[in-house]
Amino acid sequence: MTDNEHKQMHSRRRFIRNAGTLALAAPLIAHAAQGTGEGVTFAGGERPLVRFPKKRKLILVHSRPPHLETPFSIFNEGVITANDAFYVRYHLANLPTSIDLADYRLNIRGAVKKPLSLSLDELKSIVEQVEVVAVNQCSGNSRGYSSPRVFGAQLSHGAMGNARWMGVPLKAVLEKVGVLSDAKQVVFNGLDKPVQPTTPDFHKSLDIEHALSPEPLLAWGMNGEDLPFLNGYPLKLIVPGYFGTYWVKHLSDIVVLDHVYKGHDAYFMNKAYRIPDNDCMCVAPGTQADKTRPISTLPVRSFITSVMAGGQMPVNRRVELKGIAFDSGEGLKSVDVSIDGGRTWRAAKLSASLGRFSFQEWKLDISFKQIGRTALMVRASNRAGEIQPLKADWNPGGYRRHAVETTPVTII
Amino acid sequence: MQSTKTVRSILAFCLIFFTASSSSFAAPKQIILPPETAKLPKSELAGYQLATQKCMICHSVDYIFYQPPGMNQAQWTAEVAKMKHSYGAALSETDIKSIGAYLAVVYGTAEITDSEVLAASAISLAKADSKPQTQELLTSNGCMGCHAIDKKMLGPSFKDIAAKYKQELQAQNMLVTSMQKGGVGKWGEIPMPPMANLNAEQAKRLAAFILEQ
Numbered sequence: 269m270t271d272n273e274h275k276q277m278h279s280r281r282r283f284i285r286n287a288g289t290l291a292l293a294a295p296l297i298a299h300a301a302q303g304t305g306e307g308v309t310f311a312g313g314e315r316p317l318v319r320f321p322k323k324r325k326l327i328l329v330h331s332r333p334p335h336l337e338t339p340f341s342i343f344n345e346g347v348i349t350a351n352d353a354f355y356v357r358y359h360l361a362n363l364p365t366s367i368d369l370a371d372y373r374l375n376i377r378g379a380v381k382k383p384l385s386l387s388l389d390e391l392k393s394i395v396e397q398v399e400v401v402a403v404n405q406c407s408g409n410s411r412g413y414s415s416p417r418v419f420g421a422q423l424s425h426g427a428m429g430n431a432r433w434m435g436v437p438l439k440a441v442l443e444k445v446g447v448l449s450d451a452k453q454v455v456f457n458g459l460d461k462p463v464q465p466t467t468p469d470f471h472k473s474l475d476i477e478h479a480l481s482p483e484p485l486l487a488w489g490m491n492g493e494d495l496p497f498l499n500g501y502p503l504k505l506i507v508p509g510y511f512g513t514y515w516v517k518h519l520s521d522i523v524v525l526d527h528v529y530k531g532h533d534a535y536f537m538n539k540a541y542r543i544p545d546n547d548c549m550c551v552a553p554g555t556q557a558d559k560t561r562p563i564s565t566l567p568v569r570s571f572i573t574s575v576m577a578g579g580q581m582p583v584n585r586r587v588e589l590k591g592i593a594f595d596s597g598e599g600l601k602s603v604d605v606s607i608d609g610g611r612t613w614r615a616a617k618l619s620a621s622l623g624r625f626s627f628q629e630w631k632l633d634i635s636f637k638q639i640g641r642t643a644l645m646v647r648a649s650n651r652a653g654e655i656q657p658l659k660a661d662w663n664p665g666g667y668r669r670h671a672v673e674t675t676p677v678t679i680i
Numbered sequence: 681m682q683s684t685k686t687v688r689s690i691l692a693f694c695l696i697f698f699t700a701s702s703s704s705f706a707a708p709k710q711i712i713l714p715p716e717t718a719k720l721p722k723s724e725l726a727g728y729q730l731a732t733q734k735c736m737i738c739h740s741v742d743y744i745f746y747q748p749p750g751m752n753q754a755q756w757t758a759e760v761a762k763m764k765h766s767y768g769a770a771l772s773e774t775d776i777k778s779i780g781a782y783l784a785v786v787y788g789t790a791e792i793t794d795s796e797v798l799a800a801s802a803i804s805l806a807k808a809d810s811k812p813q814t815q816e817l818l819t820s821n822g823c824m825g826c827h828a829i830d831k832k833m834l835g836p837s838f839k840d841i842a843a844k845y846k847q848e849l850q851a852q853n854m855l856v857t858s859m860q861k862g863g864v865g866k867w868g869e870i871p872m873p874p875m876a877n878l879n880a881e882q883a884k885r886l887a888a889f890i891l892e893q
Contacts, residue, residue: 311787312745321711332716332740332871361739362834365869368708417748419759463738463834463870464825466768497711539766 306340306424307577308412322496324352329421333358333460334498338426343592344573347619347627348401349429351491356498357406357427357512359470359536363460364518372502374486378455378524381446388488388502395440400485402508402625403430403594404515407541407563411666416554418666425571425673430594430627433506434489439480442524447476450526454479456505457533459518468535472514474507476524483508483597486519508625509565509596511668513541537562543663550661557664565596567670568656570603570630570648580678583639589616591646592627598652603630609643609674610658616646636679644675716864716871718742725792726801727782729876730775736862736873737822738769744783753784753796770822814889817882821875829893836867838893846891855887856880 304315304327317325320334329335336356338349345353369388377383386394406427411420421427442454453473462469474484485506488495495501500517507514513536529537543549544557551557570593581587593603604613619629636642649655660671718741720732735741751759757780763769764776771779781800784790790797818824826835836844845851858866860883862874878886 309749310746311749311751312742312747315746318714320714328742329746330740330743331714331718334713362870365713366708366710369706370708412748417750419747419751419755422746422748462768464768464770464822465833466770466825467738468767494709497709501709535766 304337304339304424305412305422306426308422308424310422320356320498322352323354323356323498324350326353326355327424327426329357329423333361333363335421336498337423338429340424340426340571340573341576342426343571343627344590347430347592347622347629348491349431351431351493351496351499354404354429354431354490354496354499355406355427357421358460358517360460360462360467362463367459367497367502367518369502372520374503374520374522376441376445376522376524378522379448379451379526380442380524381448382444384441384445391436391441391486391503392488394444395436397434397436398485399432399434399489400483400506400508400625401430401432401622402506403428403566403627404506404512405566405569405594407511407513407667408665410669413660413669414662414666415660416662418664420666427512430592431490432492432622433485433487433504434492435485435487435503435506437482438484438486438505438522439482441486441522442480445524447480447524448526451476451524452527453525453529455521455523455525455529456514456516456519457521457523458500458516459520469533470516470536471529471533472505472516473525473529473534473537474514511541511563511566513563541665541667543665543667548661549668550663553662555664563667566594567668568595568598568600568648568650568654569593569670570646570656571673572605572644572646572675575644575675575677577675578677579675580680581636583636583679586633586635589632589634589644591616591630593618593630593646593648594625594627595648595650595652595654597624598650598654599624600628601649601651603646603648605630605632605634606645606647607634607636607642610645610672613647639679641676641678644677645672647672713869716740718745720744721786723782723786723792725778725782725785725797727778727780731779731782733873733875733877734769734771734775734779734822735763736871737825738763738767744787747787749787751784751788753781753788753790753794753800756780756784756788756790757800759783770819770825772820812882814885817878817886818889821878823875823886826872834870835872838890842891842893851891852884852887855890856883859883859886 315328318328319325326336329337334356338353338355342353373385375385408420409423409427410425412422455471455473457471487504487506503519505516505519541563542560543563544551545559545561572591574590593600603616605616606613616630616632621628647656656672658672720741760776760780764771777800781797785792828837830839831837859875862872864871
């Protein structure tokens with residue numbers, strides 16, 4: 269166990285202890301008044317909790333292809349999201365349900381000197397294995413809060429997770445095959461396929477400079493275990509700091525191109541997962557963007573995890589507020605908390621970091637002086653000068669929500 | 681004591697051996713996904729049967745349940761059009777209008793008595809009454825998205841279906857039932873949606889066509 273993990277364990281114990289002292293006035297830390305939608309409304313009623321292979325009960329977004337959201341209370345269990353609680357998102361319903369490592373190959377070809385076809389064991393021994401703790405957040409996380417609403421998965425805040433990924437750097441593998449000097453992009457494909465041939469396959473591309481940077485990883489390990497099947501077993505592309513759309517599951521093909529990827533199967537780069545091509549990556553609500561570009565890095569975000577919307581907290585007693593913050597790897601600068609709906613702010617304390625791409629825990633001891641309803645808010649900034657806006661902006665895809673979130677609570 | 685030690689080291693050796701080579705000898709990793717139970721709400725509108733048949737080719741209909749409330753007919757119709765234009769769904773322009781109207785009634789702001797809803801739904805009813813050729817039926821019902829005459833695609837080839845059932849007395853009726861009610865498990869885990877938009881005569885004609893292959 270690393271030092272950080274020790275600290276996490278320790279802080280978890282302390283949290284449990286604090287919760288114990290509060291238990292006298294039960295049910296002080298009440299569960300959210302809302303259901304699995306956490307305030308998001310749906311055309312056809314509440315989303316059920318469902319059980320899928322190797323997963324605890326998660327929120328159903330849709331069943332075929334599988335799409336499951338992590339209930340938000342799970343983010344209070346620690347900065348690492350457990351494998352069986354990690355969200356699941358597929359685009360195409362012709363997905364593999366059986367994978368035999370004896371047959372599995374990762375093919376690397378295209379504008380390279382020496383194409384390779386590797387078994388997982390061969391890939392594991394190609395260079396030294398590395399680890400990174402990184403957040404995978406869906407581009408549409410929190411889409412359900414878009415105003416006006418937009419079609420698409422109506423996610424609350426649970427389409428994200430933070431894990432320790434183990435694999436080899438993509439760069440090292442590309443160096444083995446020898447990328448040709450005119451290479452422009454690298455395309456990634458997994459074993460999931462469309463149901464109909466007229467539907468585009470799910471391919472994603474990275475610019476060659478990004479693919480050859482130290483960050484992207486070809487990972488088989490997640491929190492010390494094999495990847496769960498539904499998170500991309502046996503191999504997943506990890507793109508730290510980038511939205512989950514690039515993290516291709518069941519990765520089977522890497523193709524180096526001497527041009528920018530286009531065509532039918534470039535749909536998820538060239539038509540979908542695009543944001544307005546301007547500074548705010550936003551447009552006036554309800555309007556279209558003239559020009560768009562592929563979504564890329566994670567904006568700075570923060571959440572309160574120790575109390576859910578609709579929860580209750582005690583008056584005149586020391587309470588520890590706790591939560592998480594993250595960004596694209598620039599490094600968090602500050603996390604500020606307001607317990608009066610944004611009128612006043614106080615600095616929270618950041619716990620030790622598991623790395624610049626990880627969720628980072630924040631804590632603040634507080635004592636509520638008044639009973640009644642109030643709004644808790646948390647706001648993070650990073651070292652690149654980004655700060656969460658108080659008011660959410662809007663884009664047609666409902667992507668990249670990053671405004672300060674409000675947690676209404678009652679002080680009793 | 682010595683022998684215990686030896687046994688221990690043999691065990692340790694085996695453990696290391698199996699761990700080191702576990703990935704090459706391991707059985708295939710498999711998952712069984714929970715059965716798909718979501719069904720669209722029934723309606724007299726033509727779009728109900730069309731949606732049940734065509735949306736369910738590519739995705740479960742809970743995809744639709746959990747869209748935002750309060751969308752109007754134009755918005756729902758645009759979303760259905762996206763399924764054709766972006767995702768290549770086998771939908772005609774009249775299917776799109778009809779499904780859009782139905783979804784706007786059951787999940788949006790439209791009422792079943794709206795003239796726009798009736799207009800959008802009437803078009804495809806009129807079309808369903810005409811007598812399309814077998815080839816047209818295969819295309820308009822999206823059959824060829826999942827099946828081919830002589831090779832396995834997502835579903836079995838028509839030749840394989842013919843070979844499996846040809847000898848059975850009730851083969852044609854069986855295929856008619858499979859088409860009209862859908863099914864799963866006979867050929868694999870990906871379900872075939874019910875082709876509820878086919879009338880009995882059309883389904884019989886298609887079944888005969890398949891059995892001739």
